[in-house]
Amino acid sequence: MKVTLKVWRQKSASDKGKIETYKLDNVEDHMSFLEMMDILNEQLILEGQIPVAFDHDCREGICGMCSMHINGEPHGPDRGVTTCQLHMRMFNDGDTIYIEPFRAKGFPVIKDLVVDRSAFDRIQHAGGFISVPTSGNTQDANATPIPKPDADKAFDAAACIGCGACVASCKNASAMLFVSAKVSQFSLLPQGKVEAKRRVLNMVEQMDKEGFGNCSNTGSCEVECPKGISLENIARMNREYLKASVSSSE
């Protein structure tokens, strides 16, 4: 199949950047989107041009590195997939495909389609951990009984790969789905209860500092999330935040 690509090109963080048009006429419909990008880059290299910079690592939907806003949606038109899992069969012969970096004040562009998502790391550092002895006498996790529904919900929340699609799709560039998944994953389990109050307060504070927007419950994040993280997590985080705000002694 033949496709016309409209790709965001930006030399550096300070460069203004613009859309460039490229044509590819040897795309197979069973290729992944990233394989299609590889073909584009091979073509650019042969033409003596600079290849398009884009993030990727595992190419099997688990690392969360691949980003890209494709035809107006993060990770493109398919549901429950990352860009590396998106197939060219989702497009038609002759299509024009817009490829842009994830856009948010908290995700500044580094080059072309590569954005800096370290804001997520800083939010995680602010409270996304538990304190357990790691001296070698660590108690086996199985020794702590956990109700099955809680374990399931914590597991579902832990499926978040920190890709940032929730931020990219949200009209407010809000990071609430990501942060709520990281908060829930711990707070649902007994091991996470110890720091629960401090965790939610600190992670939300860091989230706001990073310049992400306010959630207005459009639900766009849940639809675009490749891991099906539920809005229930945001409600849980709101509850915990309220409780912690009025009861925390710090």
Next chain:
Amino acid sequence: MSKSGLLKSSIARKVAMALSAFFLMFFLLQHLTINMTSVFSAGVFNDLSHFMGTNFVVQYLLQPVLIVGVVFHFVMGFVLELKNYKSRDVRYVKYKGGASATWMSRNMILSGLVILAFMGLHFYDFWFPELKIKFIEGDWTGALTEGGEPIRYFDHLTDKFMQPVRVGIYCVSFVFLSLHLLHGFNSAFQSVGANNKYTKALQKFGVAYAILVPLGFIFIALFHHFNH
């Protein structure tokens, strides 16, 4: 409160927005109930309006709370909209918002602005004349009595709904209120952290509220337009 501070955090603002919205939604129901009596009985409507317009608790306690609630709600609405707009400093060339979120949820500021404009007209129609009669002319009787009954309120109401343009504006505004509430009702519950086994049922109730309440106001306007 912790270092997050009152209204300094995004979640605190979100919750405050929801609380003001809950208050407005409760008020709207009360307003509709009283207005609806005008369809059945001019007398009851007049008596209730007279009570609401002259009762000390309503006038000097509830009304100021309402004013603060409304002003807080739309000012906060503007603040949030602006903050959120700035959270994406470089915009997408192509953005398909409709692929993942409803029109209502993405256009709360638009439906809100229509409601705000409507409230300007609404105050001009009903509140300012009321203030003039009560506070400038000093008439607290609900004058224009007929057999000892105050009838001014009902006359005033039917008088306004004679004009087709006004009725048209009223109807369109309530359609926008409906759109605002179709997202807002359930959004407010999510904001305060209520997302549980009752949510599905509540969502249905929210849709019913968001359609039936504005429809009630539209019905009243049309009723008086075609009956007087």
